Amino acid sequence: MEEDKQWVLEMTAKLHSYDPVQEPMAWKNRSIYMVPSNLIEPSKRHAYSPQMVSFGPYHHGRPHLIPMEDHKQRTLLHVLHRTSIPLQAIIDSVKQVEPQLRNQYDDQASLPDSAGAFLKMMVVDGFFMLEILRTAEKVPSDYTANDPIFSWHGMLYVLPYVKRDMLMLENQIPLLVLDRLVAAETRKPKSEDGYVHKLVADFFSLNIEATKAPGSGLGLHVLDVYRKGRIEGPVRLHRSVDGKKQSVVVRSVTELYEAGVRFTKSKTNSLKDIEFRHGVLSLPWIMLDDTSESSLLNLLAFERLHVGAGIEVSAYVSFMDEIIDTDKDVALLQKKGIILNALGSDKAVAKLFNELSRDVTIDPNSKLGEVYRALGAYSLQKTNVWRANLIHTYFRSPWAFLSLLAAIVLLGLTIAQTVYSALSYYVSLNQNNSSPPPPSLSAPPPSRF
Template structure:
């Protein structure tokens, strides 16, 4: 290589290194990347068609799918939402637009990789998408008629189970279809003309829980800084059924190193196997208990809180698990949902296992069969990776169950199910024992005089 060619290579690389170093110095630590594209290796693990759970169906939110021609039909309704906000609050466009200019730099850095949007287009997207999402959240809490929309509106109305607004909510929780939550909070505060301090998260939480379960549940502990709507939904699920996070800290990942990192997550028993080892699967008596709060009782009972599964469950948990997997790589978030899915995937190997959990009142579902529920958890399990170096919330539970599942308990359970499962078997066992004792005594009194004859004196 000539000296001239070598110098050209050095100059070219130095220019590229300068750009990287400059970006590293300027990047604020307060706005880490947290809106991800789904990695190709995760998509490849899914069954054909399952990757559609990440792709919006009716509306694009954020830059990743903004150029999708199939979603452009909603752009008109985004403009309608902005017009409704301006009319209702009686404010000029600049009142909402100027703060978006101020947030543009930090918001852009929340996305993974380079966002191929001009400064103007990105700001316009934040304002239109943000106002559109806020109208959906407000409408599902206060009623769209209260916002000035007609009952026959094609988008801003609630009619039936799979209406347009319902499909929009489904798109709002997809990982690739997000805008930073601080953008939404800023627009919400501007509409309220005050600092609302967590009110938006409460409204969004109520909408998401109602959409998923059909129940109106209050979430009293929803506080803190949220990344985006999917992150709000995650907290809503973890808190809506329980009284609080108790011993799980979501934003402080547990990096406790295990002495035996290779076996702390090892657990190979399905629900059917546990029953064979004499373990009783029960739903806890305490109703207000988080679905992930699974506990082992010393009397041989495994308590698993109830979980409701419908046709919306998969898309929610698929996006949540993928979100946690990406945050795990950056040590940003405790993978609570991932750990729960991993445990349920271990317990459920077939429709028979689902049947046992259903009979115990643990799983309630609206799917076509128990086998379909089993397939759902097995598919989610393909996405769920739990770092063997990190102590899971269920590490202690795995150890307790493994200690219980030994040969003695298996034999004892088998004996109990075989001979004490019904009164006829018990009667047969009792009769066999009586006959055994009678035969023993008969033999004894027959043999005894031969070896120890009675004395003649």
């Protein structure tokens, strides 16, 4: 009975504060959602959950994401030291829009109850996201060369994970947070018009004009800006650090072979010994057996975690995954002596490289990055494709070559006969036109004498 009375009192209080006019506005402001379970296949849950870093309240505090919290705090210290801005001034700037920020989250039960905890989350997560976005232009100079996040190593191994996590619906913070933080940094009433959009567009290589919604300045969150950029305008080509365009996607071994690329075994079995010259791709030979997966995984883990270890194994695995799609690709490389297969089947080798290379990348400024670009450009040249088709069709066997040769000879004889007949006709016609006219058959005129 007491529970009934308590419930009546709670509902009565809510009824007094209920405003039907404000309700539509509350739903309109919602933009960050938890994906309903009925939309998620059990095996696809990872596609909606961050793997490296949490932004906002929905996944905050998950055990596997806690290690990144220290880096977030460290990033905030860098920003405060670099800009000399009082932390309280930053909090006050964000606090001015706290109701708008809270209303963007659909699952209100996930939000911290206290204003202090909520504002702390927005400031810490917001500055970390800003620093990540700024790496598209230049890594701030106050980070050391061996920094696990803001260094070349971090950009290769950490940034792909963070970039993926930034595009998850459940892992968003309002773009208004970034706008207020930039305003606090610059000590201006509001940030430079379009600056936050430009950061997002540059980071994801989007057309800046396409990311702006008609009649509105600021987007909802990163995913919203990314969506506009992908559906409204062309995506720019990514550029490497030195400004060179990165390569197009490299085709598989079978497709490269059909495009005229030849494969040969490198002089050594060093995983760095990969070259592409004059249409020939040289690859190191490698023995693959039941222990290969474990050894490669541990090598990848070491390169991933130890700053300064290098990325040679990671780059090799990523490159092999790019050119190996099916068992046919493995079979061709095995025929060339590049792969020594002790796993039992070509499909097993293809699966090995395809699964090992998840979230592994190639340094675009490395030697292998140059090979990658050159290989992609070569395979797109129509002359190479045409020459390869000719060779593969007519020069695979002596009989095919003899058939082609016979066809060429027959065609040549046919052309010669046609030319000879045409010449004979014109010679005969010219002879008839140049001969003297025949004598007249009419009677001569009468003589005067």
